[in-house]
Amino acid sequence: DQQVKQNSPSLSVQEGRISILNCDYTNSMFDYFLWYKKYPAEGPTFLISISSIKDKNEDGRFTVFLNKSAKHLSLHIVPSQPGDSAVYFCAASPYSGYALNFGKGTSLLVTP
Amino acid sequence: EAGVAQSPRYKIIEKRQSVAFWCNPISGHATLYWYQQILGQGPKLLIQFQNNGVVDDSQLPKDRFSAERLKGVDSTLKIQPAKLEDSAVYLCASSLRGPQGARNTIYFGEGSWLTVV
Numbered sequence: 001d002q003q004v005k006q007n008s009p010s011l012s013v014q015e016g017r018i019s020i021l022n023c024d025y026t027n028s029m030f031d032y033f034l035w036y037k038k039y040p041a042e043g044p045t046f047l048i049s050i051s052s053i054k055d056k057n058e059d060g061r062f063t064v065f066l067n068k069s070a071k072h073l074s075l076h077i078v079p080s081q082p083g084d085s086a087v088y089f090c091a092a093s094p095y096s097g098y099a100l101n102f103g104k105g106t107s108l109l110v111t112p
Numbered sequence: 113e114a115g116v117a118q119s120p121r122y123k124i125i126e127k128r129q130s131v132a133f134w135c136n137p138i139s140g141h142a143t144l145y146w147y148q149q150i151l152g153q154g155p156k157l158l159i160q161f162q163n164n165g166v167v168d169d170s171q172l173p174k175d176r177f178s179a180e181r182l183k184g185v186d187s188t189l190k191i192q193p194a195k196l197e198d199s200a201v202y203l204c205a206s207s208l209r210g211p212q213g214a215r216n217t218i219y220f221g222e223g224s225w226l227t228v229v
Binding site: 004006034036041042043044045046049089091098099100101102103104105 | 116145152153154155156157160168203205217218219220221222223225
């Protein structure tokens, strides 16, 4: 039962443009959401998070938006850079410290 | 600050053999997780420890997988006997506080890549 869904397996964006990665969840008990970035042969690295009391969190070029009513979140990367090319995983938990439920990931390719 | 350490990085074994993975979490992190990531999938939780006690092992195939976290620090994950479908990356992760703590982030190691032939 996939409680966190990333319906786009891949995304290609030109350097300098905006990358938008989407994530949907089904469990209404989730209240903490994170994005992880993964390069080949490395473990996932934490990118940005948002709690359910917010609808937006920004960190430099990365912004996460949360729409609780739609059970949807998105990650915006502006401007996109070639070094952003990686697999991005959306994750959610009912409370931080509880294990994360992951989506299947979206592979982002940023082309020069 | 040192990250989550895992070893070995790569292991190839034949089916029905056994294998063990080791993890050293970030210093001071009370909670330790083992995740399994099969190619093309997101990580799936196998077991979660709070200090040296098990919080959640509902998705651990207990007929072949075992894990322990003696003294509440290092942890080992063992598979015996291995099956072909166990080929995956085994990710160890840790977080500062457990479920009773304030929101905190889970940090991953680089993973142990297992191929069962």
